[in-house]
Amino acid sequence: MKPLLEVEDxxxxxxxxxxxxxxxxxxxxxxxxxxxxGLVGESGCGKSTLxxxxxxxxxxxxxxxxxxxxxxxxxxxxxxxxxxTIRGRNIAMIFQDPATxxxxxxxxxxxxxxxxxxxEGEIETxxxxxxxxxxxxxxxxxxxxxxxxxxxxxxxxxxxxxIALSLLFxxxxxxxxxxxTSLDVIIEAQILDLLRNLMHSYDMSVLLITHNLGLVAxxxxxxxxxxAGEIVEEGETVSLFQEPKHPYTxxxxxxxxxxxxxxxxxxxxxxxxxxxxxxxxxxxxxxxQRIEICKTVDPTPKTVGxxxxxxxxxxx
Amino acid sequence: MATIYAxxxxxxxxRLLGTFWKQSRTGAGIAVWAGILVVLAILVMAIxxxxxxxxxxxxxVANPETPPGGSFPMGTDRSGQDVLSRIIWGARxxxxxxxxxxxxxxxxxxxxxxxxxxxxxxxxxLLVLVMDSVYAFPGLxxxxxxxxxxxxxxxxxxxxxxxxYAPTYFRVIRNHVSSxxxxxxxxxxxxxxxxxxxxxxxxxxxxxxxxxxxxxxxNAADAILTEAGLTFLxxxxxxxxxxxxxxxxxxxxxxxxxxxxxxxPGLFILILATALTFVGEGLNDILxxxxxxxxxxxxxxx
Numbered sequence: 001m002k003p004l005l006e007v008e009d010x011x012x013x014x015x016x017x018x019x020x021x022x023x024x025x026x027x028x029x030x031x032x033x034x035x036x037x038g039l040v041g042e043s044g045c046g047k048s049t050l051x052x053x054x055x056x057x058x059x060x061x062x063x064x065x066x067x068x069x070x071x072x073x074x075x076x077x078x079x080x081x082x083x084x085t086i087r088g089r090n091i092a093m094i095f096q097d098p099a100t101x102x103x104x105x106x107x108x109x110x111x112x113x114x115x116x117x118x119x120e121g122e123i124e125t126x127x128x129x130x131x132x133x134x135x136x137x138x139x140x141x142x143x144x145x146x147x148x149x150x151x152x153x154x155x156x157x158x159x160x161x162x163i164a165l166s167l168l169f170x171x172x173x174x175x176x177x178x179x180x181t182s183l184d185v186i187i188e189a190q191i192l193d194l195l196r197n198l199m200h201s202y203d204m205s206v207l208l209i210t211h212n213l214g215l216v217a218x219x220x221x222x223x224x225x226x227x228a229g230e231i232v233e234e235g236e237t238v239s240l241f242q243e244p245k246h247p248y249t250x251x252x253x254x255x256x257x258x259x260x261x262x263x264x265x266x267x268x269x270x271x272x273x274x275x276x277x278x279x280x281x282x283x284x285x286x287x288x289q290r291i292e293i294c295k296t297v298d299p300t301p302k303t304v305g306x307x308x309x310x311x312x313x314x315x316x
Numbered sequence: 317m318a319t320i321y322a323x324x325x326x327x328x329x330x331r332l333l334g335t336f337w338k339q340s341r342t343g344a345g346i347a348v349w350a351g352i353l354v355v356l357a358i359l360v361m362a363i364x365x366x367x368x369x370x371x372x373x374x375x376x377v378a379n380p381e382t383p384p385g386g387s388f389p390m391g392t393d394r395s396g397q398d399v400l401s402r403i404i405w406g407a408r409x410x411x412x413x414x415x416x417x418x419x420x421x422x423x424x425x426x427x428x429x430x431x432x433x434x435x436x437x438x439x440x441x442l443l444v445l446v447m448d449s450v451y452a453f454p455g456l457x458x459x460x461x462x463x464x465x466x467x468x469x470x471x472x473x474x475x476x477x478x479x480x481y482a483p484t485y486f487r488v489i490r491n492h493v494s495s496x497x498x499x500x501x502x503x504x505x506x507x508x509x510x511x512x513x514x515x516x517x518x519x520x521x522x523x524x525x526x527x528x529x530x531x532x533x534x535n536a537a538d539a540i541l542t543e544a545g546l547t548f549l550x551x552x553x554x555x556x557x558x559x560x561x562x563x564x565x566x567x568x569x570x571x572x573x574x575x576x577x578x579x580x581p582g583l584f585i586l587i588l589a590t591a592l593t594f595v596g597e598g599l600n601d602i603l604x605x606x607x608x609x610x611x612x613x614x615x616x617x618x
Contacts, residue, residue, distance in 0.1 A: 057506050060437075088509030101504040105522045114518060118510045165508055 002072065004205050005031040005054070005173060010066035012046070012053050012229075021274050023049045023062075025229040025282075028301065031173070036199065036206040038220030038237070040213060040252075042271055046229040047209045051175045054207075055087055056080075071172065089119050092166030096178035098159035102150035108161055109146040115165055135164040138201070139194060156187035163194070170202055177209045192219060213256050217241055225249050228272050228282035231301065235309035245304055245311045247289045281314070289315060336602060344601035351533075351594030358588055362407035371398040373405040373558040381574035393567050393577035403584055406558040409547070410588065413474050414539045418532055420478035425485025426528070430516055432490045444490070451483040455538070456545045463551040473552050477542050481535045488531055492524040499523070526603045533596035540589045560585050 012024040024046045031037050041047045053064050054075070068075040070091065075083065087093075095101055102111060112132035116123050133143050139160040150158060159179065166174060176195065180188035196219070199206055208220055216223055217237065224234040225248065233246040244250045251267035269286035272278075281287070281294040293314050301312040339345040361368065370387065371377045376396035377388075384391040390399035428447075432440050450458065462476035496502065497520060505519050544561030546552045553559055560581040567577035 055507055057503060084509050084511055086509070087507055093504075093507040095500065095504060095507075097500060100500045103501045103505070103519050103523070106518065110518075114505075114510060114514065115508050118508070118514055162504065 003030040004033045004071060005029075005207070006067070006069040007050075007054070008067040008069070010050070010053060010064065010068065012049055012058065013063050014059070015061045015063070016275075019275050022276075022278055023229055023274060024053065025278055026066075027226075027229070027231050029224060029231060029234070031205055031207060033172075033205055034203070035221040036208055036219055038216035038223045039207060039209045039226060040211060040216050040223060041226035042211060044271060044274075045226045046274075047211075047226050048177050050226070051093065051177050051207065051209050054175065055091060055093060056083055057087070057093075085119065088115060088166065088171070089169040090171055091173045091175065092169075092171040093175040093177065094159070094162050094166055094179050096181040098162050098179075099155050099182065101162050102158060104150055106149075107146070108148055108150070108153075111161070111165060112146070112168070115168055119169060131168065132164070135167045136161075138167060138198065139164045154187075156183055156191065159183065159187075159191055160194070163191075163198070167198065167202060172204060174199075174204050174206045175209070176206055178211070179208075180215070181210070181212075195219075213252065225252065228278075229274060230282055230298075230312065231310075232283065232313070233309070233311045234301070236307055239307050239309065245309065245316060246283075246313050247287045247315075248283050251286075251288075281312075291315070339602045344598040346598075347594040348598030348602070351591040351596075351598065354587060354591035355595065358407050358584075358591075359411060361404055362411050365405045365408060369398075369401040369404040371401040373397060373402040374556055381570070381577070383574075384576050390580045391574065391576040393563070394570050394574065395566075399563075399577055399580055402558040402563055403560065403580055406560045406563060406581065407584070407588075409470065409553065409557060409559040410540055410543050410561075410585075413470055413477065413543045414536050416471070416474035417477035417539055417543075418481065418536050420474060421481040421535065422485055422528065422532065424478065425482040426489055428482075429486045429489025429524075430493060430521065432493050440490075443486070447483040447486045450479065451487065453480075455480045456542055459542050459546055460549065460551060463546055468552060468554055470553070473543060473546055476546070477539050480542065481539065484531055484535060485528075488527050489524055492527060493520055496520050496523045530596055530600045530603060533592050533599060537589045537592035537596060540585060540592065544585045 007027060007029040010024060010027045010029075011022070014021040014023055027050065029037075029050075039047045039050065049058065049062075052058050053062075054068050054070075056064060056075070058064065064076065066076065070086070075086070078086070102108070106114070109129060109132065113123075113125060113128045116128045116131060129146065132146060136143055136146070141157060141160050141164065145153060145157065145161070153161070163179075174195075179195070180191050183191065192215070195206065198204065208216065210216060220237050222235065223237050223240050224231050225240075225246065226232070227248050233240065233244065233249045240249070241253065244253050248267070251265075254265045255267060257264065267286055272282055272285065278298065280296050281290075281298055284290055284294045287294065291314060297314070299312045299314045301310045302316065303309065304311045304316045336345070340349060374397065377398050378392045378396050380392060380394050380396040382388055382392040382396075388398055388400065390403065393399055393402070428443060431443070459473075459476045459480050462479055463473055466472045466475065502515060502519050505515055510519070543552070544564070547559045547561035548565040550562075550565060553562060563581040564578050567574065571578050
């Protein structure tokens with residue numbers, strides 16, 4: 001079966017006053033239908049930018065090159081107008097900090113009406129509200145919230161409403177950018193539980209963007225590890241967690257805290273400055289297994305082992 | 317008023333009114349109410365001019381420069397016309413010019429400020445350059461220049477004044493748009509596939525529009541003075557139309573002999589401009605609570 005989403009050789013650069021920032025550097029990624037792919041990495045590694053680049057909702061100074069094929073269509077070749085009809089309808093995105101994701105001057109009901117009308121033209125208010133009640137029931141939000149303004153609702157409630165808005169058109173792909181980062185653990189568990197159920201009932205594939213390895217471990221079928229704008233390792237979740245191959249993944253997994261942790265491990269050094277043309281392996285300065293070639297040649301990802309693992313490292 | 321703060325059902329307008337009502341007894345609220353009352357009183361006076369003015373403003377009704385008293389509470393001017401009647405009739409011109417010009421500058425400045433969202437880049441920078449040059453020009457001088465070029469008449473003066481004030485809207489709205497468009501709800505709306513037109517009209521515009529009443533009333537106050545300045549200089553109106561600024565120009569050289577003919581028109585210009593300033597400043601305090609509640613900076617620093 002053809003993958004639902006294929007990202008080929010995608011690069012994103014931002015023009016800033018200090019120069020060109022290479023936020024994403026020749027990334028390849030595949031998302032098979034019906035699975036959840038976790039995209040993990042430190043802050044600033046480009047994981048959120050990747051999600052936005054797929055929908056092309058980057059800031060004005062951002063430029064995207066490469067190909068994004070969704071359901072057989074090349075999204076990069078689409079005009080803004082055509083792409084708009086895909087956003088929200090075929091590919092939906094939810095974000096972190098749900099507290100500020102709803103227009104403070106619009107009631108919840110108007111968010112639903114507005115979104116529905118943007119995709120389906122003039123719809124009777126009555127019908128729009130009927131559909132809003134339908135999706136609200138799916139995310140388990142009482143319908144009387146429709147009459148309220150965003151500030152009257154809690155963060156978890158707002159995130160449920162954002163999810164409900166994303167579900168209106170039964171999208172096949174959901175980009176979830178740190179959907180639970182600003183929520184407390186109980187609400188986080190509820191939202192994740194909800195997402196898991198919705199994935200099945202709505203038959204959605206999910207790209208879960210997060211820095212939380214625990215979240216990925218319970219939630220994702222496959223994991224892609226991102227570092228400094230590149231995907232350094234990608235594979236099936238269980239095997240990747242059991243046997244990480246890339247030195248960065250190894251460091252990342254060692255720095256997870258569990259009940260036996262007495263001394264916290266952290267990967268030494270800091271992520272590289274993405275300003276200017278990258279040279280060599282981006283992890284070279286922090287790597288504890290580096291060899292001579294790493295300094296000058298950026299490794300291309302290759303398949304390692306027999307479980308479909310792809311690693312971008314000269315050691316393999 | 318508690319119901320207005322209750323959850324759910326009330327409209328945005330209800331909320332604004334509620335906030336406004338709650339603020340009515342603070343200093344800012346009193347300033348706004350006082351300003352509105354004065355402006356309304358002058359407006360009613362102007363509308364009812366044919367009925368309440370004791371004399372025809374353009375006819376000699378007594379000896380020139382009759383001091384205030386008797387049937388001429390504000391005296392007569394150097395042509396023997398009743399000052400009170402001229403003041404009542406004279407309110408019409410400044411009020412209509414200010415109304416037309418502030419609405420006109422709103423209609424020009426606001427869309428151009430929103431336009432920034434669309435284009436950014438070069439078109440935006442050019443617009444900023446043009447608007448800033450207009451803004452940097454002394455207002456009255458610019459209005460004089462424009463009025464001198466396009467000629468007399470109420471509409472022409474309004475256009476001249478509108479050109480002077482349009483940049484205020486543009487600057488404030490544009491800068492506010494550039495911060496609102498970074499708001500995460502705008503990004504979320506884009507990701508939901510809301511078209512640009514919808515984002516501008518329902519996500520950006522309502523969130524920047526709290527500036528409009530403030531700029532509107534402050535500009536109106538300023539426009540009163542500019543209008544009076546233009547008519548004083550004789551650039552404004554065809555002769556025969558009573559106007560406060562024009563009346564001052566007719567009588568000021570005789571101030572030592574008949575102060576009332578200059579004093580009262582000047583007083584009314586002052587009252588109207590002050591009232592509009594009260595409305596503007598009061599609204600600013602109410603609608604921009606951050607400005608009002610800003611705490612003094614902590615001493616010493618971290």
